[in-house]
Amino acid sequence: MYGGGNLFETIKAESVSHEDQGQLEKFEQRIDRGEKIEPGDWMPDLYRKQLIRMIEQHAHSEVIGALPEGTWITRAPGFKRKLALMAKVQDEVGHAQLLYSAAETLGKTREQMIDDLISGRSKYSNVFNYPAFTWADSCFISWLVDAGAIVNQVANSRGSYGPYCRALERICIEESFHLKFGHHCVIHMATGTAKQREMMQAAINRWWAPMMHFFGPSDKISAHSATLMRWKVKILSNDETRQQWLDMYVPKIWELELTIPDPKLRKDPDSGQWVYTEPDWEEFKRVINGDGPCNKERLAVRRTAEEHGRWVRKALQKPNSKYLTPLA
């Protein structure tokens, strides 16, 4: 659901010169033909590594993403919102499960991935390091953060790795409920009482900057990026996804007579591109490296949940059971 398409750090540039060039050529031709790569296929180490990292971090983003929205489950206003929010956050956990499973087909165990998350070795989408102060924040996340994730997910579902694409297809179907639910919530806030409008506007003002960071900094086309795009691991550039999101959702925010805290924001009629104040990428770096308002809490919650659940998992272990890499 959240993130996907970003690696959050640069992987050391590795060459493919040590790979069997005949196999590499067949592999690349398959991708060019639009055929999916499946778990049993030959693949270059770099492809495997990149994919594991990308899918894993997408999965972590889902698991952590469940926390800011989960803040409002017990306080959701009314049956409809209560049931919907329970279902939505549940879906996020479900998406994490699907994504970890997809990454597992590439040879890394789920428990290793979770260990990397709770130890801080692996990153997740930065947007979840911010607090959901009010119900309106929850509405913003459900609508607009989800919308961002959907742009990434729809793009990546056209990628080359079969299990990841299948996971994304399932995710996209459930996301349509999330998006409509989120929009529904925001519409009610914006068209409701003065207090509701005020809450919603305050939430937009708070979340705008993190949302502009969501798609990542402008990616300069390096040899590295070019390889990822050629292998259909990365489908759209960060700028392309951000533009798509702005184009789809800024008009919808404005039609509710809500304002956006960027005086420069407008669509240039000649280029068709949205113009905006350049986000503060130093802040982005600071937060993603641990210095955001909620980083410590997010990690502490995941660690605690894992610790509290240790006895349960232990009790389920059977002495003779063997773990095998999943098939598809």
Next chain:
Amino acid sequence: MNNTALKDLVYKMADDQLILGHRNSEWIGLGPILEEDIAFASMAQDKVGQSLAFYSLLNQLGEGEPDSIAFFRHAKQFHCCHFVELPIGDYSFSLMRHFLFDTAEAARFELLKASSYEPLKNLAIKFLGESRYHTMHADTWMNALGKGTDESIERMQNALDECMPYALGIYEESEFETQLISDRVFAGELALREIWIERINSLIAKTDLILPDLARCSPAFGGRIGDHTEYLQPLLDEMSEVVNIDPHADW
């Protein structure tokens, strides 16, 4: 048909489900295994969804709209048992509560299949499907943890011992008990308890857990007549925090 007796029965069922569903939703995102997190969340939704159906039935019987009766009553006006109010605790507690309560609920729905009050009978029949899964899930976990490691057996035993007086509180008889039985609306809490004891006994016997001596457990009564634990009002305050910002707003 005695409306007051009927509403008393439906209120306690709906309140039990809402409060327990709410409690179980507190585990979403925090569970011990991803798949179990997902499963537990579904069952919490089922409970809240069932409570909504029962509150809707109450609305047809002259009570307020579901949102207003669920989100705006004071603890004293609730008819849930103490069991469902307790905090989620360790996962062993929540699982044990799930096993004990859902076994009772499935049996309650089965008894209500014979209810003379058609709408209640129909809801019970409808929800028996969901109950089948809930008890399947609970039994599977009881078997896994009740025969797992020394630690899991110890935790589950402690949970069982802690839960039992509260579980017995489910069967607090209503002032309308004889009325409900003679009108054939419901076979009564004592009949339900008998079925429940037999079922939990049979499952527990397959594990390494020991059923406490029920005769020495003091049932936690009072919930059905509005006397609750210290946990209910804070739970309700939390549940209605946002709607209370403006009770007339459309969220």
Next chain:
Amino acid sequence: MKESLDPRINRFNLLSLDDLQAKPTLDQLPTYEVFVQPNEDKTFQHEGIVHASDQRMAFVFAKEQFSRRSTCTGLWTVSTSDIYCTPTTENKQSVYEGIPEAEEKEGESYLIFHLLKRGKQHKCVGQVIAASHKQALQVAKHVLDITKPVLNAWVIKESDIFMSLEEDKVIWKTLPEKTFREAIDYRGSDKIEKFKQEQGKHHHE
């Protein structure tokens, strides 16, 4: 740690970040492949995996992870280790080319699953009696009506599969009613229209 905005977290007894323990590799549970039958008219299709301690637990998990939307009339779980897989073919070849046919003789029941295209998932195409997984494929070649080239096949011994029962179908009965988790329940355009009209009135005043 300062107080959380989430009241559940405040009750959760958060550990300090210093209490870090690496996850022991023991924590890893084995995987079970999940097959779903969306309705009576369709066959069982592979959907994904769950981690679980045994097939029954896998079933309980799979039900919510893979059949909590849409409809479902049947669910199977089987240990990943119990699936016999063929290699994947290239150039539109079928896995059945180059393997001999065999007559159906005594043995056990095996289920055959076919994958026809990369990116899609395996579907159950039939059942044969055979003495081994390998032989089951040979019998399948003889007995089943295979018209398209099969990219990859799975063979699973029926007794290795945990299958939902006829009487389990009720667990999915109320699924279609749970519209609160479907996009269809959240139409907001009327409200937007009404709002725009009212704002329009204000701007003219």
